Amino acid sequence: MTSDSQTTDTPSARDRILRTAHDLFYRDGVRATxxxxxxxxxxxxxxxxxxxxxxxxxxxRAYLDYRHQRWMRWFEEALAxxxxxxxxxxxxxxxxxxxxxxxxxxxxxxxxxxxxxxxEVASIAQAHxxxxxxxxxxxxxxxxxxxxxxxAIALSIDGAIVRAQFDATPDAALDVLKRIxxxxxxx
Amino acid sequence: MTSDSQTTDTPSARDRILRTAHDLFYRDGVRATxxxxxxxxxxxxxxxxxxxxxxxxxxxRAYLDYRHQRWMRWFEEALAxxxxxxxxxxxxxxxxxxxxxxxxxxxxxxxxxxxxxxxEVASIAQAHxxxxxxxxxxxxxxxxxxxxxxxAIALSIDGAIVRAQFDATPDAALDVLKRIxxxxxxx
DNA sequence: GGCATTGTAGACAGATCTGTCTACACGGGC
DNA sequence: GCCCGTGTAGACAGATCTGTCTACAATGCC
Numbered sequence: 001m002t003s004d005s006q007t008t009d010t011p012s013a014r015d016r017i018l019r020t021a022h023d024l025f026y027r028d029g030v031r032a033t034x035x036x037x038x039x040x041x042x043x044x045x046x047x048x049x050x051x052x053x054x055x056x057x058x059x060x061r062a063y064l065d066y067r068h069q070r071w072m073r074w075f076e077e078a079l080a081x082x083x084x085x086x087x088x089x090x091x092x093x094x095x096x097x098x099x100x101x102x103x104x105x106x107x108x109x110x111x112x113x114x115x116x117x118x119x120e121v122a123s124i125a126q127a128h129x130x131x132x133x134x135x136x137x138x139x140x141x142x143x144x145x146x147x148x149x150x151x152a153i154a155l156s157i158d159g160a161i162v163r164a165q166f167d168a169t170p171d172a173a174l175d176v177l178k179r180i181x182x183x184x185x186x187x
Numbered sequence: 188m189t190s191d192s193q194t195t196d197t198p199s200a201r202d203r204i205l206r207t208a209h210d211l212f213y214r215d216g217v218r219a220t221x222x223x224x225x226x227x228x229x230x231x232x233x234x235x236x237x238x239x240x241x242x243x244x245x246x247x248r249a250y251l252d253y254r255h256q257r258w259m260r261w262f263e264e265a266l267a268x269x270x271x272x273x274x275x276x277x278x279x280x281x282x283x284x285x286x287x288x289x290x291x292x293x294x295x296x297x298x299x300x301x302x303x304x305x306x307e308v309a310s311i312a313q314a315h316x317x318x319x320x321x322x323x324x325x326x327x328x329x330x331x332x333x334x335x336x337x338x339a340i341a342l343s344i345d346g347a348i349v350r351a352q353f354d355a356t357p358d359a360a361l362d363v364l365k366r367i368x369x370x371x372x373x374x
Numbered sequence: 375g376g377c378a379t380t381g382t383a384g385a386c387a388g389a390t391c392t393g394t395c396t397a398c399a400c401g402g403g404c
Numbered sequence: 405g406c407c408c409g410t411g412t413a414g415a416c417a418g419a420t421c422t423g424t425c426t427a428c429a430a431t432g433c434c
Contacts, residue, residue: 013381028303031218034421045382047425056422104299111353112296116215122353129350148366155363159346163316166298166309176342179335183370200411221391232412234395243392 014052016042021063022070026106030060031113057118060110064124067106072131079139086140086185090178093157097170104165108158129154149184156180201239203229208250209257213293217247218300244305247297251311254293259318266326273327273372277365280344284357291352295345316341336371343367 020042024033035056039049053059078095082088107125114121137150160177164170207229211220222243226236240246265282269275294312301308324337347364351357
């Protein structure tokens with residue numbers, strides 16, 4: 001059986017490493033974060049680290065996988081919490097963009113940082129966005145255009161994600177997103 | 188999108204450095220590109236480099252400034268070339284996304300890479316996006332909603348920009364963008 | 375008991391990165 | 405003649421980064 005990190009009393013070394021890497025990679029960037037830093041902050045020995053992740057690239061792949069699982073679970077929960085209909089989309093996204101630790105989309109950021117040296121990151125990001133689009137499709141009313149509509153909304157969300165990353169507050173981006181989604185739904 | 192190539196007989200050392208840095212930073216990323224590489228490929232001495240750019244951060248700022256000038260000039264020209272009206276927007280963007288050297292938006296990428304260690308990059312990106320929005324406003328028909336409409340279109344373009352960065356081809360992103368812009372304009 | 379697994383502590387190698395420094399060359403303006 | 409701005413060539417320092425290696429301890433399974 002593999003990694004489950006569900007509130008264990010003492011999380012395994014692997015889980016501690018992965019969680020620390022997630023926090024640092026997401027906050028400071030993958031390239032800006034050295035393996036030494038992850039090792040020091042997760043309180044693990046260097047050999048232990050390299051036994052679980054033979055190279056930094058392995059850790060990066062595990063980070064993106066972990067992030068995907070975690071984020072999708074949160075997103076689906078947030079959509080449900082806001083009613084589970086089309087009107088849940090913008091508030092759910094808003095919740096994320098307003099989070100104090102918000103630093104953009106981990107996948108978009110990673111593609112920008114790594115696509116040159118780790119081509120597989122592009123397909124990982126693609127798969128992530130496909131999953132997001134599927135989650136959005138699920139809250140839209142059935143119609144012939146449902147899939148295309150979900151794609152348009154998902155792409156607009158990506159626009160809001162990057163805007164909120166360098167604007168002082170996410171409010172403008174959210175207003176614009178709301179307007180776009182409204183316009184798209186009124187068809 | 189092509190370079191300006193002002194065909195100077197012998198470009199100054201500073202220009203050679205800046206152009207080399209632009210190409211490498213945009214293609215491989217800012218953090219992944221060492222100063223040594225820029226020096227080697229621009230065929231300049233190390234001391235010359237450091238006389239013009241006392242630190243790498245100075246070079247990064249100059250790169251973003253250069254990129255902004257160059258990209259805006261190209262974008263406005265492309266809009267004009269496609270008719271200068273609202274219908275010019277998607278074809279102009281399409282031209283860019285289809286370029287073989289396309290690697291996303293230099294500003295979005297830089298924010299992801301550097302915002303942690305160089306906070307001013309966020310405001311540089313913000314200013315760039317404001318200029319793009321202004322350029323879009325200029326091709327929209329006069330109306331009370333013109334500015335807000337331009338914001339919505341600009342944000343959707345950002346969505347298409349990041350999608351085209353990791354999808355195999357930019358076609359899907361462009362189709363979706365077309366659909367969104369159409370929906371927004373029909374109001 | 376015997377032994378594999380998983381863990382800790384930390385030295386070390388080799389590459390790479392930013393930035394400094396010395397020594398020298400050339401041309402134009404005073 | 406003389407200085408000064410701009411250029412070249414490349415050694416060097418100091419930090420940091422990835423990855424390897426030795427030596428040792430606790431635990432659980434057969």
